[in-house]
Amino acid sequence: MSALDDRIAELGLVIPEGSKPVAAYIPAVVSGSLVYTSGQLPMVGGVLPATGKVGAAVTPEDAKTLARTCVLNGLAAARSAIGSLDRITRVVKVVGFVASDPSFTGQPGVINGASELLGDIFGESGQHARSAVGVAVLPLDAPVEIEFVFEFA
Template sequence: MSQLDDRLAELGLTVPDSSKPLAAYVPAMVTGNLVYTSGQLPLVEGKLPATGKVGAEVDAEAAHQYAKTCVLNGLAAARGAIGSLDRITRVVKVVGFVASDPSFTGQPGVINGASELLGEIFGELGAHARSAVGVAVLPLDAPVEIEFVFEFA
C-alpha cells in the first residue's frame, strides 16, 4: 500500500479504477512533470448518483459531495497515467463546472467539496489555483464535472 493509499484509508476513502472514456479522448495526459485529467464526472461504479441542474433537481449540498467523488475519479485517472499516486507532489489547478439552474450562484461552494478533500488528502500540497463555473448542461446531464492538474516527480 502506498502512503497516499494509507491517507485515503484514514479518511475512509478508496480510489476506484479509472473509468473508460465516454468519447474520443484519454482520461489523463502527461506533459513534462504535469498530469492533466480530462473532465471527471461523479461516476460511482459507472453510474451517476444524480442528474440535473444544481439549484433545481440537485441540491447544493449533494453537489458538494459529488465534487468529492470527482476528486477520487481524478486521482484514478492520474494514477493510470503516472503509475502511483505517491508520485504526486502538488495539486496545481482545479477547474470545476456546475450544471446550474439559472438562479443558482453557489458554484464556488459546490467546488469547495473538491478543494476541501484535496486539502484533507494532500495537506499544504493540496492548495491549488481554481475556477468554478456555472454551465447550462454537462455530459450525461451530470450536475458536476471537474478537471485536475497535478505536478508529479
C-alpha cells in the first residue's frame, strides 16, 4: 500500500478499481507530466447511487457527497494510468458538471465536495484551479460528473 493509500484509509475511504468506460474513450491520458481523466461519474460498484437533477430529485448535500465519490473514481483512473497515486505531486484542475434543476444555482457548493476531499487527501498540493458548471443532463442521468488534471513525477 502507498502512503497516499494510507492517508485515504485514515479518512475512512477506499479507492475503487477503475470503472469501465460507458462509451468510446479511455479513463485517463498521460501527456508529459500531467494525467487527464475523463469525466468521472459517481459510480459505486458499477451503479449510480442516485440519478436526476440537483435541486429537484437530488439534494445539494447528497450531490456534494456524490462529488466526493467522483474524486475516488478519478484517483482510480489516474492510478491506472501512472501506476501509483504516490506519483501525484499536485492537483492542477477540477472541472465539475452538475445536472441542475433550472432554479438551482449552488453548483460551486456541490463541487466543493470534491475540492474539500482533495485538500484532505493531498494537503496544500490539493489546492487547484476549478470550474463548477450547471448543465441540463449528464450521462446515465448522473447528478454530477467531474474531470481532473493531476501533475505527477
